[in-house]
Amino acid sequence: MFLLESSLIAGVISGLVYALAGIGLIVIYRVSGYVSFAQGDIAAVALYVGLWLHTSGVPYAAMALMVVLTGALVGWAVGRFLVIPFERFGILPAAVATVGVGTAMQGGENYLFGGESHAFPTLGDGTALTVLSVNLSVADVFSFAVCALVVILMTAGFRRTRTGVAMRAVHDNPAAAQTLGLRAKRIKRTSWLIAGALAGICGLFIAPIYSLTPTSVNSILLFGFCAIVVGGLDSITGAVVAGMIIGVASNLTAAYLSPDLVTTSLFLCLTAVLLLRPEGLFGRRSVARV
Secondary structure (H helix, E strand, C coil), X not given: CHHHHHHHHHHHHHHHHHHHHHHHHHHHHHHHCCCCCCHHHHHHHHHHHHHHHHHCCCCHHHXXXXXXXXXXXXXXXXXXXXXXXXXXXXXXXXXXXXXXXHHHHHHHHHHHHXXXXXXXXXXXXXXXXXXXXXXXXXXXXXHHHHHHHHHHHHHHHHHHCHHHHHHHHHHHCHHHHHHCCCCHHHHHHHHHHHHHHHHHHHHHHHHHHHCECCCHHHHHHHHHHHHHHHHCXXXXXXXXXXXXXXXXXXXXXXXXXXXXXXXXHHHHHHHHHHHHCCCCCCCCCCCCCC
16 A cells, blocks of 8 residues: 555656656747757756755755756757757757757766766755655655646746747747737747746756766656647646656556556557647647638
8 A cells, every 4th residue: 555655646746847847848839839858958057057056065045046047047048049040940950959959968068077977965855744654755845846836837927927928929820929029039038048947946856866967857858748748738737737647657657567667658658649639638739721
């Protein structure tokens, strides 16, 4: 019974982290129409800055804030100078540019810090809360609370703020958005800024578990990408639901079958959704007038 309870609770917590990783991808997709594969590498840059600050004696709260700010700044710079300029050649070249930028970042991090793993600080390992028979650490509770808060804020932001509505308008109807006076490039840069900050937040919860290497955050990016494909590429609600499903299914697979089958089960789930509902569980069907 304990194994089932711990798998379910751990699955919900990890599922929210997957959803947060997926929302960072949705922010850019909603504006530009493609997914950024550099999200994990942007987070890694911010986390290396955070690790340096931690070893210099900076308190955890200040270090975490700097990680988020660094992620936002790096994300904005990558979008502004390295990816958005490629959009004039089409969506595919811009998406490929994110792969190139991410690979270049990994090379730089390997050169500066090496490929070995570095222990990253955590908020706390002591028991903060007991749910059923499972003890949750301070880091677990903090991770759940922050991820849930960010998800709520992002959902409300997209639906109720002028910036959120403008982001959707730039993607759905660029010509109409331009007619209304919306500055598409500025909005796209803002989306990269927000996505970079989300990458930093997500990295703070991933690095203490998997340690910090130039590629460690990218492993979670895969789960985040699967969450938005299963849930719907433009749906934050879908990312949350799908992230929960993937988190619980992955933990149950690892607990009752084998950890080696987690990736296989994820692939099977992704394949089934793509075959039965290509737009995702909460995605919008694209309608074209002919």
